[in-house]
Amino acid sequence: MRISPTATSEPDFTDSRRSRDKFRVWWIFAALVLLGIVWFFFQLFGMTSSIVVSKETTFILEPLGTDGLPDFSAYLQNRASEGVTPENNAAVLTWQAMWPGELAQKHWLPMAEALGLKSIPSAQDSLVNVHHSSVRETIASWLVEQNSESTEGTDKFSSEDEFQEWCDVAAEELIDQSLDRPWRTEQCPPLADWVKNNQRPLDMLVEASKRPHYFSPSPSSFEGQDSSIVAMLLPGVQGMRSGVRALLARAMWHLGEGRNAACWQDLLACHRLPRLVAQGDFMVSQLVAIAIDSMACRGTVTLLHRGELPPKEVRQIFVALNEMSRVSSLERSSIESNRLMFIDAVIRMSKGKMDEQEIGSAGTDPLMAMSFVAFDWNFILREGNRWYDRLAETLGKTTREQRKVGFQEIQNDLVQLTTATKSPRAALSSMFNRKHRSKLVSNILISLLLPNVEAVKNAEDRGNTLLEMTRVAAALAVYRAEHDEYPEKLTDMVPGILPKMPLDMYSDQPFIYERKSDGGYVLYSVFENGVDDGGTDFGGEIVDGEWVEEQPENVDYGASDLVIRVPAPAFELPDPAKEEEW
8 A cells, every 4th residue: 555645835924924914004004093183183282372462463562461462451441541630530520420320339439449539429419310210200190190180181091000101101202302302390390300409410410521531440440350351341431321311301401491501501511421432442432422422413403493592602502513523433442442352352262261251142162162272373363453454444445435335345255254164164174274273263253253343434424424414503593693594595604604515425415405484494414325315314203304293104214314304393291182092
């Protein structure tokens, strides 16, 4: 038998080599993935650059805080208080006249000390707002007494409660009338009592208006906390509305009782106070100033027509109105101060100190975690400054039409910017690229924080136009005082009273004027649409140059004018008998 040799073979290293190669590939792949993860988190969290103090980033260079960055709140407070003393600061008197206003009790002592007062003012001696519930209730009770004995009007109401409700509403209407219509003590004794009881604080407001400066320190500076400019409290500014309304009510009372000089003294204070308020750095200061000066203009027009002043006194008012500066200063408040708000907000976000309540936009929780993510904060600051430079350039353009075009271009770019922030592609790329991420965040913050300067500028234009029309009304009053009637046309006053014809900024043409058969006139600007809409006021009280009790339903107040119509309706007590429907 043949025995075959035992079969033997050499070891097969191929599978082993393949296994090792596969392992090596997976190891390399895992390493690359790990490196990618490390790189991703490093670029996401570990590449933040420190903020550089420069004109292009922080805009201001001093004063510096303990972190080496500008202290924006201190900068604004120092600028507003420059040259201010307790003796020349109108806020010292306005706060005493209207103490404590909206001021929290914990801020009473710090505010008194900051103003240079020796003690905390007494709230019992301060002004009672003419629209305060106690004033309204007193007038309403008087109306109940006046009308309860008459069944001619009260039988229109189904119950005493309904009649009381009507008296409450009527009391509010009476107060509103008292701000721009002459009235007498016998027409509303409770309102006259309110004037007499508030003589001291009202006189204090008049004295305050004669001072050159207005600096009301923000209560936020008393807290000793790191608060943002956006959240800065400004209670003194808002309180000025109440003060001016109160002065207007007293001015119309003086006018109704024939005390023209006293009326003008109060009205002059109502013109001066908004110009003091406008010294503030913030946009709200300008808006409040514009609003209350417009109220003063309406009261002044009423005095010029109803007061029947002699030529010398009318000319004094005419000169005073022409010497007044324009009330607001948007170039500083809307641009520089809001620019600092933006920069301060960005810096606070970089430190994780800004929340959605300070930004003023809900759903911004991700922004509060920004300090943990790597951004080029200097890039974000430069981008913000670039937008504010555009706003400043547009605001500084010569004509209203040029500004309108510039603001429209900014608005179009803002729409594109906002749309870009919602792009999934932009969100994805921002996760892997710090530059893209910084650009996305800058777009978000600009869309949230850039102010609507055009709307505020429109309000300023409206206020300045009404002031110019009030000056024309004063010239018309001078002409009437010297000729016993208003002129047939505005050119009759040039150059005897007016050195040249004032132009309507909305049309670059003279204001539209018509003498009326009732001894008055209508004077108006074509307003924002640039079209003569027949003297229909944007407020809806004047249609086709005439006062209306009820606004017609078919009137388009978007197509309207800015109108002065004299004489205004007389102060009139509400009569329940005239109520067609309650």
